[in-house]
Amino acid sequence: MVRLGIDIGGTFIKFCAEAGGEIKKGKIPTEKNLKSVLTALKKIKADFSPDRVGVAVAGLYDKKTGKLTASPNIKFLEGLEIKELIEEELKTPVVVENDASAAAYGEYIYGAGKxxxxxxxxxxxxxxxxxxxxxxxxxxxxxxxxxxxxxxxxxxxxxxxxxxxxxxxxxxxxxxxxxxxxxxxxxxxxxxxxxxxxxxxxxxxxxxxxxxxxxxxxxxxxxxxxxxxxxxxxxxxxxxxxxxxxxxxxxxxxxxxxxxxxxxxxxxxxxxxxxxxxxxxxxxxxxxxx
Missing domain, CATH: 3.30.420.40 (ATPase, nucleotide binding domain)
Incomplete structure (x- = not known):
């Protein structure tokens, strides 16, 4: 099973991919528009062919509607049903979380919070x-x-x-x-x-x-x-x-x-x-x- 973690920020998309116990990480610069972000996501998917994707995104993510309701640094994503959008683009199951919450979980699992x-x-x-x-x-x-x-x-x-x-x-x-x-x-x-x-x-x-x-x-x-x-x-x-x-x-x-x-x-x-x-x-x- 190949897992992929993606963090969508204002200027970079950062990613971590795990397969066979090995984790690879990197980042791709993006412009402040939806097309640039989706292009980067597709490239990352093509490189790793994940079975499941986790997405961290800056802003208030409404778990009930799947919408990003507020995001000061990536306003072009506000109001979009971000989970559904990314799943459709990547044709892969996606779980979405606020970036700061994801960071806490990352530190707990892999870093200083162990x-x-x-x-x-x-x-x-x-x-x-x-x-x-x-x-x-x-x-x-x-x-x-x-x-x-x-x-x-x-x-x-x-x-x-x-x-x-x-x-x-x-x-x-x-x-x-x-x-x-x-x-x-x-x-x-x-x-x-x-x-x-x-x-x-x-x-x-x-x-x-x-x-x-x-x-x-x-x-x-x-x-x-x-x-x-x-x-x-x-x-x-x-x-x-x-x-x-x-x-x-x-x-x-x-x-x-x-x-x-x-x-x-x-x-x-x-x-x-x-x-x-x-x-x-x-x-x-x-x-x-x-």
Whole structure:
């Protein structure tokens, strides 16, 4: 049996294919349109001829209708019955999951979450995603919209979030959140990766911006610990991948803010699968009996 895991993002489709116990991974750049995505999917299918496909996709995936109801980074897929569409194109059974939930499952099966009883995964990138695995089962909610940690409110009158609301955690803990923090400190507009590069080079303003960023991350982690009492919290995404110190900074703040009991039993560490965590999660989902 050949299984295929696919993670559809805004600029790349990442994939993991497993046959005979061997896993191959890769990624294909795509343009921001449906035709480009479908062309890439067909190419991957032709290369591996899978029996079953798991798909991770950024946004709110409605399990009852099969539609992608909201996706800020791949808007051209919004409103489409994504499961039916991909099954028709690939002529293969498909299971679809939100990308952050898939990433959590990937880390649980293949990465830093192995052996955990309650595993929470946060992905810090363009936005802030969350996923939860409890006793080996992915928890994605009745409709598929569970674990939208980025859109929990931390300040009713706070910064605007890309979702249209104010004061979401994502408005502070995301690439654009970091860019805002740096702008308020310096009056300069830089990308999150430019800020991280400066911080790694020792720039004090960039380091201060990431210090403040880690304080907001600590608030999010405190809420996670107080609600879920997890034994493993995995933090992934581009920001911790390129500036791992942000995790240690957040944990040092968290230690002072959180209840001691859930803090004691929580291992908080960087994701091991990097940019392929969603694809690995989709691969694992492709093997589940659903």
């Amino acid at each position: 052996g955990g009883k309650i595993v929470v995964c946060l992905t810090l990138g363009t936005g802030l995603g969350g996923g939860l695995v409890v006793n080996g089962s992915l928890v994605s909610g009745v409709s598929g919209s569970a674990m939208e940690i980025g859109h929990t409110t931390v300040d009713m009158d706070g910064w605007h979030c890309h979702c249209g609301r104010k004061g979401c955690l994502e408005a502070y803990v995301s690439s654009y959140g970091l860019e805002r923090i740096y702008f308020f400190l310096t009056d300069q507009k830089l990308s999150s990766m430019e800020i991280i590069t400066l911080a790694n080079e020792g720039n004090l303003k960039a380091i201060k911006a990431l210090d403040e960023f880690s304080g907001y991350l600590a608030v999010g982690l405190m809420n996670v610990l107080h609600i879920f009492n997890p034994d493993k919290v995995i933090i992934g995404g581009g920001i911790p991948e390129h500036y791992p110190a942000v995790i240690d900074l957040a944990v040092s703040v968290l230690k002072e803010k959180a209840f001691k009991l859930p803090f004691r039993d929580a291992q908080i560490k960087k994701a091991e699968l990097g940019e392929f965590s969603g694809a690995f999660g989709a691969l694992a989902l492709a093997g589940d009996k659903r």
